[in-house]
Amino acid sequence: MSELILGIDDAGRGPVIGPIVLGGCLLLKEDEQKLKALGVKDSKMLTAAKREELAEKIKEIAKDYETKIFTAEEINEMMNSKINLNTIEAIAAAQIITRIRRKNPGKPIKIVLDCPSTNKNAWLTKVREFIEGSARGLAFLCEHKADVNHVAVSAASILAKVKRDEEIEKLKKEIGMNFGSGYPHDPVTVEFIKKHYHDHKDKKIFREHWMTLKNILGIDTKKQAIDRHRKKEKQKKLFEN
Structure with missing residues (x-):
């Protein structure tokens, strides 16, 4: 066999x-x-x-x-x-x-x-x-x-x-729009997210936990927010000295 x-x-x-x-x-x-x-x-x-x-x-x-x-x-x-x-x-x-x-x-x-x-x-x-x-x-x-x-x-x-x-x-047929491949390196996908994310969020087509999605939308992740705060504190101390 x-x-x-x-x-x-x-x-x-x-x-x-x-x-x-x-x-x-x-x-x-x-x-x-x-x-x-x-x-x-x-x-x-x-x-x-x-x-x-x-x-x-x-x-x-x-x-x-x-x-x-x-x-x-x-x-x-x-x-x-x-x-x-x-x-x-x-x-x-x-x-x-x-x-x-x-x-x-x-x-x-x-x-x-x-x-x-x-x-x-x-x-x-x-x-x-x-x-x-x-x-x-x-x-x-x-x-x-x-x-x-x-x-x-x-x-x-x-x-x-x-x-x-x-x-x-x-x-694409369901939402009536071309969003490209869905990959974050695709310019068509990036443009679609920037312009239409909030219009289609309820369709639940987005992977909400993806850092790449947050980056495209300009949303700070928790780590990015902490890093930004630390950078500001460091700059503040430099000016104080």
Whole structure:
């Protein structure tokens, strides 16, 4: 029996608008070469059109696949409860593993995860804690740059990215405006936030805890306010002397 490999990766970790999406792609080891031959690689190295084309082929070849979406509203709610982004990703990864496992009961699966945390072991421990049911028969490999080094993870990254792009387009239609990619380095996104944040705040599309959002809006974070106060006090002492 050929080895089953489940690759898992995220898309949309850094944006200030919209969801984060995790993708999971279950492959037979023998099918990895088919995907390589098609040009499957890290989604960041592909155009949007190529990702969409490959996503359909991946779905045809894969034994199974899943995506998990956490909206900006859900991210805000969890972060209000002191759940950080790494833990949110661990929850999403565990949900994908649980779903795939239920649809493929009793089959040994090697799970390869692209790790978002600097501490691979600690993050993998979190993932395992959130998996529902027994982890018997599951083998885990958690790496940085797994999306570059493992085809199953590259395929998962493509599925996640295509799904996130679809969700972003839905949001644009819902609010009736183009806000760009949602990333803080996108001038269209920055301009949209500066001009329309307060008009669309109730739509709950913004990641309210992101420092990049606060920076765009010119809102001092607690740390920035403290630093500003210290600087003023230092200048005051210099003048007094």
